[in-house]
Amino acid sequence: MxxxxxxxxxxxxxxxxxxxxxxxxxxxxxxxxxxxxxxxxxxxxxxxxxxxxxxxxxxxxxxxxxxxxxxxxxxxxxxxxxxxxxxxxxxxxxxxxxxxxxxxxxxxxxxxxxxxxxxxxxxxxxNWFMQNFHTYWLQGIVTQQAIVLPVGDARTSFIDARDIADVGAALLQRSEFNNRAFDLTGGEALTHTEVAALLSEALERPIRFEDVTPETMRPLLLSAGLPADYAEFLLVILSFLKAGYAERITDAVPSILNRAPRTFVDYARDYREAYPQSATR
CATH class of the missing domain: 3.40.50.720 (NAD(P)-binding Rossmann-like Domain)
Known part of the structure; x- marks a missing residue:
């Protein structure tokens, strides 16, 4: 122990x-x-x-x-x-x-x-968490039935936070991977349009993706209470996502955990209750 x-x-x-x-x-x-x-x-x-x-x-x-x-x-x-x-x-x-x-x-x-x-x-x-959709991006899903982000049609190898936790726990308890860095991703790269379709199926109501400009996104972040410098930081890393830097898939999760990463379908099924049962405008 x-x-x-x-x-x-x-x-x-x-x-x-x-x-x-x-x-x-x-x-x-x-x-x-x-x-x-x-x-x-x-x-x-x-x-x-x-x-x-x-x-x-x-x-x-x-x-x-x-x-x-x-x-x-x-x-x-x-x-x-x-x-x-x-x-x-x-x-x-x-x-x-x-x-x-x-x-x-x-x-x-x-x-x-x-x-x-x-x-x-x-x-x-x-990489970007799957859980962001029922935390940071939930308001748009609830009020507009939309994922509202300035990311275009770029793909992202979203990772389930539970897999990150499992990797962290494994590395704390084991020494064979010592003194190494790992980029953690899921096993598939999805567009936000594809994410919206998967959420629509899991939640049994239509969810769409709305691509917006950074100028449109900035006041949304500020109105959510984020400090101005952190809002700008988010806009910068969202621009990296839009440029395609979040698409890469690595083998870190399966190599450390000896299993495949959870899929977005797994996430959407397991976290269905994290989304309100009905969306209102």
């Missing part, structure tokens, strides 16, 4: 990963930046409070920066430094596919700091 710290343990990936580690018999410290409830420990990446306390005595940790922040390197480097100093045995950090393309990008700076830390490490760079 090992003790693992999971940052973002209430999030889409972290919650699944924590459950998987506990099911395997490990002790999990779920971090929170708020007042901790039972089973949680306090760790605030923005202020730096609680880092040592959360990591002390841990065998490994899963790292990710909270959404809404673009200075991921500033947030994660103190955790990496503390893990090295406190003798944490293994760090698995979640980045994003394409982060390694620019050495000056904050996520890449965090990756490089991890690689140079001397701690056994893995970096996982997932």
């Amino acid at each position: 090992s003790t693992f710290v999971v940052l973002g343990a209430s999030g889409t990936v972290g919650s699944e990963l924590a459950r998987g580690l506990e099911a395997a018999g490990h002790v999990v410290r779920r971090t929170t930046s708020r007042t901790p409830a039972a089973g949680q420990v306090h760790l605030d990446l923005v202020s730096g409070r609680g880092i040592d306390e959360a990591l002390r005595g841990a065998d490994g940790a899963f790292l990710l920066a909270p959404p809404g922040f673009t200075n991921q390197d500033v947030l994660l480097m103190p955790v990496i430094d503390a893990a090295r100093r406190l003798g944490v045995g293994k760090l698995v950090a979640m980045s994003a596919m394409g982060a390694d393309a620019n050495p000056e990008a904050p996520l890449r700076k965090a990756e490089l700091a991890l690689e140079a830390s001397g701690v056994a490490w893995n970096v996982i760079r997932p």
Whole structure:
């Protein structure tokens, strides 16, 4: 039995990963930046409070920066430094596919700091989550029966967040993949029109894809409460998707998990209840 710290343990990936580690018999410290409830420990990446306390005595940790922040390197480097100093045995950090393309990008700076830390490490760079459709993009589906994004007819090898969590849990528990980075994708590349058709079938109501301009998308992001710099960050990475950079399919998930990635049909069936039963205009 090992003790693992999971940052973002209430999030889409972290919650699944924590459950998987506990099911395997490990002790999990779920971090929170708020007042901790039972089973949680306090760790605030923005202020730096609680880092040592959360990591002390841990065998490994899963790292990710909270959404809404673009200075991921500033947030994660103190955790990496503390893990090295406190003798944490293994760090698995979640980045994003394409982060390694620019050495000056904050996520890449965090990756490089991890690689140079001397701690056994893995970096996982997932493609766009399937779960985004019932979280970030849900409002358009509910109010307009549409996926509203500035991405054209580009294909994306969407990945189920449960597969990301399974990979993270496997890498924390195993050493044969140490000190390697993995781009994580699903096993198929779909257009958003094809995604809309699959959701329509699963939800038994028509969902369409509406391609919009970045200028149209910007106020939608801001009205949803995103900080301006993070809204611009999203528009930039959506432009990369539109340019075709998210189409690539890798074999990382099957090579680590010895099974095929979940399909979008699997996701749509399993998360049907995450969508309201009826859409209203």
